[in-house]
Amino acid sequence: MSEKSTAVYGGQAVIEGVMFAGKHVHVTAVRRKDQQITFLEVPKKPAPFLTAIKKIPFIRGIVGIVESAAKGSQHLTYSAEAYAEDESGHEEEAKPKQKERWNLTMILGVALVGILSFVVGKLIFTLVPAFVESLIFGHAFENKILHNLLEGAIKIVFLLCYLWFISQTPLIKRLFQYHGAEHKVISAYEAGSELTVDAVQKYSRLHYRCGSSFIIFTVLVGIIIYSFFTWDTMGERIVQRIVLLPVVLGVSYEVLRWTNALRDVPVLKWLGVPGLWLQLLTTKEPNDDQVAVSIASFNRMRELDRQVSPS
Template sequence: MSQQPTAVYGGQAVIEGVMFAGKHVHVTAVRRKDQQISFFEVPKKPQNFLQKLKKIPFIRGIIGIVESAAKGSQHLTYSAEMYAEDESGPEEAAKQKEKSGWNLTMILGVAVVGVLSFIIGKLVFTLVPTFLESMIFGHAFTNKILHNLLEGVIKIIFLLIYLWFISQTPLIKRLFQYHGAEHKVISAFEAGSELTVDSVQKYSRLHYRCGSSFIIFTVLVGIIIYSFFDWQSLTERVIQRIVLLPVVLGVSYEVLRWTNALRDIPVLKWLGAPGLWLQLLTTKEPSDDQVAVSIASFNRMRELDRQVNPS
């Protein structure tokens, strides 16, 4: 057992692989059809202004979310490319890439689309339950807090149905397995364990700092925040939800950090339970091969980070 590490890392499952974000580089490792592992490495470009914003509570969460959506889209696109190449062959994939005009501009476009997709998805997930709750219960009673609670319940039901539905497809099921592999590697590293397949497999596929936990916290935090504001019509309620969305995201991020800090304290550790329960849907137990890919990605990321900053 090595000394307890202090670095905090995050990652993301991609198609047949895992991406890890280091201090200086993002690395994706993908298992190819021939069982070889290929890497996609993207150095981080220092953004002094953004780094300053990341130190400000409530604002840092929004910045981090936007950054994650942009970077994640690039790495997910790379994994999709590799998967398509394995399925159709390198020559056919090259032709498709040439036809599509794939270049740096398109990669940047993918990042922008990733951010927009997140924002649009979050708006839809926020507003559709608002409309539904208003249609079903709008004239049943006047208690605004109860309306907010029912709106939250509808959001959670929508989320669970959506996650269950997509998890039935083979590709998404494997994606969720790689998600579990990502969590296991981070947990093993944070515990100071050796990063071997056998050692990593002993750890839980659930992790307090997961984005899945963040999603459920946005629902719960939203119920509380919305209760401080009154509305008199559906239009006013919808506008209020849109305006308060950045506030909900920022506060939810801080709650996620808080629950992660308290996870080793008896009783208080249960504050993170809702996020862990949701991860029972968004993660699956990975195979040894999938854990090996996750370890390869993490080790490569750490290696490149040390090359930039050996200390």
């Protein structure tokens, strides 16, 4: 690859592997216990209505987030099943059943669980800090903007503590290493670099367009948006947070796109720094084997994309 690539790709770390989303297919590569790499390849089904919606600013972010939660859950489940098979020693028995497992009902069920998990998790992360802030500072002063700032600070503390805590477990640490491998491959591709392990390892494990950056932006954007509204009771505050959640998500997605577009502008590139800081927790430096899995997933995704659309 000699020229800088312009295509935009995204991915996700899974258990012992990486998923990449192409134009026509999602591909997950997983390193098995016997060191072989296996793949889950899920073609994208055209949905003209969703395609049209995803072109509308602020709306497209919400649609994309829900779609990512659904797809990501499916691929994470595949990797978890592969890991469980390896640990139990029954991988050979399970291989003939692999295609049977991923029937339409299973895919829809896993997608629904993924969406519900995201919604419930986001509601908890939004509402619990509001309760805590109100419990501690509710009667200390009347300034609503200051209450919003404290609520945002509590969210960030909760988030950092949660990420640090889970990163101490061996399985999550490896997941974060694969997350770093995913970023390195995308960065290498976007720079026009050759996709070899040695070349990819030279790139940063941090990336402006990461979902981790999106999380921190939802906190910062939420502080600003909530400041335009007021409340008198805790009940009103909670309802307000729930109603405004789609707005916060939609605006945060646009901010993420904006910071990614401006990352080469000397002054404006600092807008994306908070997200990069958070990635210091959500990514770890991958080893060569993990980078090799990420490259295999990316190359297989691009190969299948070219088969559908050679141009």
